[in-house]
Amino acid sequence: MAQATPNSITRTQVGIIGAGPAGLFLAHLLHRQGIESVILESRSRAGIEGTIRAGVLEQWVVDLMNRMGLGGRMMREGHFHSGITLRFDHRSHHIDMADLTGGKRVTVYAQHEVIRDLVAARLEEGGGIVFGASDVQPLDIDGTAPRIAFRRTPDGPPEELRCDFIAGCDGFHGPSRPAIPAALRNEFQTVHPFGWLGILTEAPPSHPELIYANHERGFALLSTRSPEVQRLYLQVDPGDDIAHWSDDRIWSELHARLEDRDSWTLTEGPIFQKGIIGMRSFVCEPMRHGRLFIAGDAAHIVPPTGAKGLNLAVADVLVLSRALAAFYRTGSTEGLDGYSATCLRRIWKAERFSWYMTTMLHRNPAESPFEQRIHLAELDYLVQSRAAMTALAENYVGLPMD
Template sequence: MRTQVAIVGGGPAGLLLSHLLHRRGIASVVLEGRDRAYVERRQRAGMLEQGTTDVLRESGAGERLDREGLVHHGLELRFGGAGHRIPLTDLTGRTVTVYAQTEIVKDLVALRLADGGDVRFEAEVLEIDASAPSVTYRQDGRTHTLECDYVAGCDGFHGVSRPTVPGLRTFSREYPFAWLGILADVPPSTHELIYANHERGFALHSLRSPKVSRLYLQVPPDEDLGAWPDTRIWDELAARLATGDGWELRQGPVTDRSITPMRSFVAEPMRHDRLFLAGDAAHIVPPTGAKGLNLAVADVTVLARALTERYASGSETLLDGYSATCLRRAWRAEHFSYWMTTLLHVDPAADPFALRLQRSHLDYVASSEAAATTLAENYVGLPFD
């Protein structure tokens, strides 16, 4: 078997890359270790930057996004019992959109299959050869080898692509807290996201749809999910999100819950010979800045453009610059995500001096247009170009 680009991983990065290449006449095969049902129901965040929505729309993958996505023009920082709105659009001219990663994956799977795309589920990748490019995988009890011109490693933090790259430099940071996240069948109590700093820890009120809420609590990284019955979750959310103006948190049935560790991670370079890393295979950000999915989209947009140039003209200039181009954006997102995380979370080891510095910083962001603009332009996303 042979194709032009073998794509390891059938999440949003791999599927979008395959879709973008198809629209440019470049053949690809997507190899995904999980079954289709698992991939389409895997819960992930879904705050899309302006650039991400632009890419999806321009590629023809934005029909349901435009119909069901919730466009936001601001967000709220909440601390000291009061809310402080950051007017994202007024400060930047750009917006963000709430549309779950789960739905993006469903849209892209449907598009690829409708176009006759080759997406192979339950295909366990065993080995990647980056020099004489090929991918060996097991499917239906049989081992196959897929030869190709290039390999795109879009298989996430725990995938097989990154360990294939020799001599990687890695940079990482573990945070002394995690997020307990829930989905609840209740209309959101807010029209824009609320990022709350409270002496008992961070809380986030997000939303999934007009009828479904997504909420998070800061918890210790080794927290037992079983120690959090619904009543305790709602009580803690209400306490951390409380204001002095009578705002009330709506409560409803919890349909999903999980604990997510917080880490920052970058691997350099993002290319080895004919293998290119993209998305979580190359970098992880704490979710506070809402950058993970958007970085993955930026990576594969750059890679699709570079491969298009290669097949159209024979030039590898853009391919040669792929790693440096993507890492510039990744490190900016890493810094912003770290900044948002340390601005809003309570470090259990922080002394009173550090806590007062944090509060001073929050006051500054809420009162200074310059500081608010820095937050806003990073949150809505820097231009892809």
């Protein structure tokens, strides 16, 4: 498709498409290396900060944010969990991750809160973010002078961002991954036969940590948002209509799936948000073509059961920022050439762990009773084996980055 002649041309070192966790973290990491970048984001600032999404941060991500001076509000408002509870056969089993991993833990801090912190810091530092950009398209990625065509508004004149490299951090439906020729892309995907019905409720915490429940009626998850707001999930048919789920029906299912034989009771409250999302696992190989590097959801999707999505995005751009810093410092392309392979080793391990947690905890309608009993046996083995619990804990709190 022919491109309109740009009315305005801007120059930077790294053009970043997308102001999600991957794009924002990358911009901050590059800034601390003295590397200039501009972020192009299709949504408004209010849009990206107001899209409510849960977040479980691995230990190393929390440490990174603190080292970068971005973790102040997280440390004040986040919830620090040293373990999780697995619930099956109506009994609860605590997994003490801190004990199993030498003191590591996870932090429950919503993704949109992370984005708010990163956007505010980016703008305070004078970094460039173009919100509401439209018709964004990476171009000339095979050469040494890539560029990004865009408009600042849908009706605005065509503009162009010229750069040395492009980072495609624009999510599963963005323009970056399709810019890699289809013949050179290997895409691995499975769509899971269940979805999650998620709610936000005004209620005090029912439990001090996350509860993952395998129940004959389906999976359920108890999480948290704040001392006043809790987040909970139910396994449902991904094609179901949320209109079929009254508040009373939701609470009835949550009580049935989460409560145990020890008289633990779920605390109810007014539901102010609810919706159904499908679940998929996806990986694109390679994650680089020419001067274009894709990261985060543009390159991979994991089901939320393993709590890996945001953490993988940050891992991608940490690898990329180090490679770009080496290039600008010494001219070395070794890190850039190895970017895809380095990231994919971690990504496939996270896919494996997310698959393990998802298949073990959900009730798949396509599985036989034999297969469902195997999953229960896996859970029973897990909670009785320190080695098995350690393997789960090591993956859950985050594998080492180095």
